[in-house]
Amino acid sequence: MSSKTGGQWRRADFSRVPYDVFTDPLIYQWENERIFRGPVWNYLCHETELPHVGDFVSTWIGNTRVVVTHARDDSFHAFENSCAHRGAQIVTAVRGNAQRFSCPYHLWTYQLTGELTGVPMAAGVKGKGGMPPCFDKKDHGLTVLAVARFGGLIFGSFSDQAPPLREYLGPHAVAQIERLLVQRKPKVLGYLRQRIPGNWKLYNENVRDPYHGSLLHQFQVSFGLQQPTMKGGIKLDKDLKNTWNHSILSESDKDNQAIVAQAYEGTGKYNPNMRMADPALTQVPLDLGDGYKTTILSIFPSLVVAQVDNTYAIRHLRPKGPDLMELHLTYLGFESDTPEMTHNKLLAANFIGPAGYISLEDGEALRLVQEGVRHRQPGGSEVLEMGGVGPIEDTDYLSQEISIRGFWSFYHRIMGLPGAQVSV
Ligand code: FES
Ligand SMILES: [Fe+2]
Secondary structure, three states: OOOOOOOOOOEOOOOEEEHHHHOOHHHHHHHHHHHHOOOOOEEEEEHHHOOOOOEEEEEEEOOEEEEEEEOOOOOEEEEEOOOOOOOOOOOOOOEEEOOOEEOOOOOOEEOOOOOEEEOOOOOOEOOEOOOOOOOOHHHHOOOEOEEEEEOOEEEEEOOOOOOOHHHHHOHHHHHHHHHHHHOOOEEEEEEEEEEEOOOHHHHHHHHOOHHHOOOOOHHHHHOOOOOOOOEEEEEEOOOOOOEEEEEEOOHHHHHOHHHHHHHOOOOOOOOOOOOOOOHHHHHOOOOOOOOEEEEEEEEOOOEEEEEEOOEEEEEEEEEOOOOOEEEEEEEEEEOOOOHHHHHHHHHHHHHOOOOOOOOHHHHHHHHHHHHHHHOOOOOOEEEOOOOOOOOOOOEOOOOOOHHHHHHHHHHHHHHOOOOOOEOO
């Protein structure tokens, strides 16, 4: 094994993933070059966060600082947050409204589009100094990104090689974004963010992993929100990079305690007699009448749009090195919600986030994986065989890791890593 190759990819169906990819600093550097600055669409923010001309949001794509703006012609723009003069970070506020941006250092001034329009003392002072005649402001704008939008989600790309956004998303993602973000006009209810001492790809695995849903998250099982007997499955886009996981809870799942007890046999983790003193949280009605209890849409490389019970949230992954990531959650309600519906959404928001009754364990699981992987002997691999090996395709069941293998197959391709030898 060599740290220069991202470890050995032993199997062509990606049922083995070398642990190196979670720890190797060189791999992390390549990811920033080949993925985050490569031909992908990176989530930036939601349109409702920039309702007025001049509104801006600071964010990240991989390890690059980016600013998103609402320009005068109502178009949206994104640029690297680093001055074209000598590199200073220009915007330090997380969000705000500005007519233009002046770099604090020498006051070079940029328009909302990233264009350079002001260079103090460009003509010199009292006929001395100043910029040379060949200096043209047009050549020194900020590094701008391609921007595309769908369903209010604003995406940016450093590359001009990314496919059209709808094609990149694929039909299942388009349908889900329409279901969650277009049918009703969203409004932001609030934000939470979380630091997780784990690699950003572990989170991508986690959201593509319904296998753990009814095992790690015992709150869900104990109070009837999720059961191993639930119907559901996954749907993938043609590149296998984006996944839609969904689950449907029926009354018979709640009744079928014998199967649940069997699924947990030997674990000592299941207590069918546990009850909540105040079960209001678990009784929030679902807004949508389509029966889906949980739908998790994961868009490569760093976006999740999730409906968990009656909680709607955009989750943005921000890598902070090989072994650290931040998760930014934007909680959504809808313009048409009654005050009671908003109250219910805020109540249900307790499921998700750093201390969420359901998601609290995910951050800890990632920490444990990172810790375990960091202190292993070199050369090991993950085992991803749940749901079967071989072809990577949609399933109509939840006990599977096939969508994780889909993530890795695309990752392996876009990173240009050495081939896996053994077909399964
Ligand atoms: S570094 Fe920005 S104006 Fe000089
Ligand atoms: Fe989870």
